[in-house]
Amino acid sequence: MADVRLDGVAKAFGSVQVINDLNLAVDDGELLVFVGPSGCGKSTMLRMISGLEDVTRGRIMIGGRDVTHVAPSRRRVAMVFQSYALFPHMSVADNIGFGLKLARTPPAEIRRRVAEVARTLQIDPLLDRKPRQLSGGQRQRVAIGRSIIRNPEVFLFDEPLSNLDAALRIRMRLEIARLHNRLGVTMIYVTHDQTEAMTLADRIAVVNGGSIEQLGSPMELYDRPANLFVARFIGAPSMNVIPGTVTVEGGVPAIACGETRIRLSAGPVPPGTSDATLGVRPEHLSAVNKGEGDFAGRVEIVEDLGAESLVYLQTGLMADSLTMRVTAGSGLSAGDAIGVRLDPARLHLFDSRGLAIR
Amino acid sequence: MERENRFWRIVLLALPLAVFAVLVVWPLFSSFYYSFTNWNGFDSRYEFVGFRNFAKIYTDKLFLNAAINTAIWMVAAILLPTLLGLGLALLIDSRIPGGTIFKSVFYLPICLSAVVVGQIWVWIYQQDWGLLNTVIWTVTGERPAIAWLAKPETALGSVIVAWSWQQTGLSMVIYLAGLVSIQEELLEVCEIEGASAWQRIRLVIIPLLTPATIVVIALSVINSLKGFDILFIMTGGGPFHSSDTLAMHMYNESFRKYLMGYGSAISVVLFLIALTIIRIYFRQLRKLDEIHG
Incomplete structure (x- = not known):
């Protein structure tokens, strides 16, 4: 050896x-x-x-x-x-x-x-x-x-x-x-x-x-x-990446992705950070009632994998669809309008060079 | 649509099939037919003699001599170009400087007709001013008096050398193609497992070149069986029948002695020998297919 x-x-x-x-x-x-x-x-x-x-x-x-x-x-x-x-x-x-x-x-x-x-x-x-x-x-x-x-x-x-x-x-x-x-x-x-x-x-x-x-x-x-x-x-399906701009509102950092503002609790954002990318894994997204959650989405496709399903969502955050992993039997089907909640503790933030901000 | 396709298939196949029938099938069956006659090649009158021509083969000392010479010719004409071609291919494949030039140089003779090759080697072997004797003279300092093509002991061997010189290029190119098709990773396994150059050649490369070897040998066998022109140019079967092969003997009997019936019987025997060898070849190909897929 x-x-x-x-x-x-x-x-x-x-x-x-x-x-x-x-x-x-x-x-x-x-x-x-x-x-x-x-x-x-x-x-x-x-x-x-x-x-x-x-x-x-x-x-x-x-x-x-x-x-x-x-x-x-x-x-x-x-x-x-x-x-x-x-x-x-x-x-x-x-x-x-x-x-x-x-x-x-x-x-x-x-x-x-x-x-x-x-x-x-x-x-x-x-x-x-x-x-x-x-x-x-x-x-x-x-x-x-x-x-x-x-x-x-x-x-x-x-x-x-x-x-x-x-x-x-x-x-x-x-x-x-x-x-x-x-x-x-x-x-x-x-x-x-x-x-x-x-x-x-x-x-x-x-x-x-x-x-x-x-x-x-x-x-x-x-x-x-x-x-x-x-x-x-790393990860399959791969992490959702959402481009945005970092802002600080009332001392609390947030990322503006189009019309949507998502508050960040991932830690302090280095000063001067502006353009950034938000990363969130499909299992750290969850479906809630329409009008609730962090942003709205419309179900495009549902892939049933047996124990779980992959839900592809159209949102206003990015041109590509967003992938969400849910347990089987979620009742979601194509065309449903839903709210999407992010797990604030599991968000990833990357600066304009693509490096993680921790 | 299907009917139209079939029509065109038949039409397009008809011409090559007709050529094949006229130039191959018809002469083949004619030979069989005439081998049972005493036709002299000119006369429209001839008789059926049954198996008499074939019986004559058993008592014909010149046939036996030609059969032995054919065996020597075939073994040498197969072994020499095969081994030399393999050696050259391995050398060129090892990326020696100027490999591409050597490849072209060694392949060049195969582009020449056997008549040209024969004439070149007649000059090389020429007793007084030929290249070979001149080189021997230069090296040894003594003027050799060897008439390479005029002595029964050296005539057949000399033609074999000329033949091998021409055929080696073909074997080399086939082996080079075979070497290219060997999976690079197999040779890398040899490197990692610690095979010496000789072990790599003996245990891996030569066995993996078996498909190429079969093609080389098959071509050598077929070409050597047909080997007539170079012998005709260089020795004409002589001196004293020392380089007479079956093809040469058949020619002499048919076209010099005008015994077309007997010549045809010899050609039938030659055909059966070729058929046997080709059958063995195809059997080996099948076995090979089972191993290599």
């Missing part, structure tokens, strides 16, 4: 800077998730840690060892790819035992360890099959098997569940969490799916444009986003 440290790591492809001066410490045994939109540089970060990509500047340490210029095979890392990267001409057993075969481990020892790993991952009946004869979930298990058989110090997962269907993704997510609990080994996981990030991570690094926007525990990111990007990226 080992910790991972990135000191001032940067990466450029020609004149294009893709990673900017990255500093990060991943604790021993921690599961850190890089999450961000496509092309934000999260996979490049992972590939630099694995050694598949050279760094342009900076230093990478694994277990206290400087591995910046060490070959991938000597970093004691294992990587699971989005495409599984299984050798189609090899059986499941040969795929899992590939690393051991390269290391010239005696065949009997390879067979024993492959059987052990296969039992752990519940793929022992599949050992003689070819990857083509397996389902997506089974293939991903084989890929995981190949990575755990060498007892690496760090596991790197590059969007491993992206190719699976929704139900299988949830199951495999759980299995990866179990694997992390059982092995207690350092894992770095890349995904663009914030739900995957929230459910798996000890800590999440939200990546955007080659930089980490915020690093913290899932709930920290959810409850206290550092900026608008994190606020919108």
Whole structure:
């Protein structure tokens, strides 16, 4: 087991800077998730840690060892790819035992360890099959098997569940969490799916444009986003953001969004703040009788999800519709005119640069 | 609408099918037909001789000699371009400087006709002023007196070298296409798992190139079975039948000795050999499809 440290790591492809001066410490045994939109540089970060990509500047340490210029095979890392990267001409057993075969481990020892790993991952009946004869979930298990058989110090997962269907993704997510609990080994996981990030991570690094926007525990990111990007990226459905102007009336700060004034109790607003954005999560909105609450709205669409419903509202606050999460059976239907109340303790305010005002 | 579509489908297919029927199907069946006759190629009178032409094949020493030469020719003409093409493709794929230029240079010979290639190599092998003997002379300081194409021991081998020189470019291009289609992540797994360059080639790249290898071998087999023109230009099957292949032997019997019936019987045997090889090829393709999808 080992910790991972990135000191001032940067990466450029020609004149294009893709990673900017990255500093990060991943604790021993921690599961850190890089999450961000496509092309934000999260996979490049992972590939630099694995050694598949050279760094342009900076230093990478694994277990206290400087591995910046060490070959991938000597970093004691294992990587699971989005495409599984299984050798189609090899059986499941040969795929899992590939690393051991390269290391010239005696065949009997390879067979024993492959059987052990296969039992752990519940793929022992599949050992003689070819990857083509397996389902997506089974293939991903084989890929995981190949990575755990060498007892690496760090596991790197590059969007491993992206190719699976929704139900299988949830199951495999759980299995990866179990694997992390059982092995207690350092894992770095890349995904663009914030739900995957929230459910798996000890800590999440939200990546955007080659930089980490915020690093913290899932709930920290959810409850206290550092900026608008994190606020919108973390949480599904994403946070409602309402542009407005900050005013102070009778010593009490408020935000004027169109005709509507919403009093803020989120804390003191720095002097000089004018243009700002109000953020509110869908579950922190509630429906009240028409004429009551903080502002009026008209129900546009109701999406019933079973235990809850998502209500899309047209309001005078913004051009886009506002999303509100309500428990199932709220009785709301398209066309209803309602009042909307905000939970004053759960409002987020961002300045004109998109940074959180706390 | 559907009826109109069907009409046009038939119309558009009719021309290529007619060409195929006249140039391939009809000569094929004619060969079968004439293989049971004693036709001399000119006379309108001929007799049916049953399986006599095929029986003659068993006693024809020149046929046996040509069959052995064909086997040598095929094995060498398959192995050499395949191995050389693979080696060159791996080298060029490893991003050596000037790879694109080398690719064009090695591919160029395949654009030449076999007649041109044959003539170039006749000059290279020329005893007095040929390039090969001149190079040997320069290196060793002694003037060699090797008549490469005129000696039974070296004639077939010399043609095989010329043939391989031409065919290697084709194999190389097919292998290069195969290398491009190998998923990058599979090679990255090799890097992470610690495979040496040789292990990567042996355990991963060559097996993953199996589809390309099958295409290369199939083309080599088909081309080598057809390999007549280059032999005709360079040695004409000689000296003393030392480079006679079945195709060459068939030509000699049909068009030099005017034994069109017997020549047709040889062509039928050649056709059956090709058919067997093609059947094996398709069976392998099916197996491959099961693995790679």
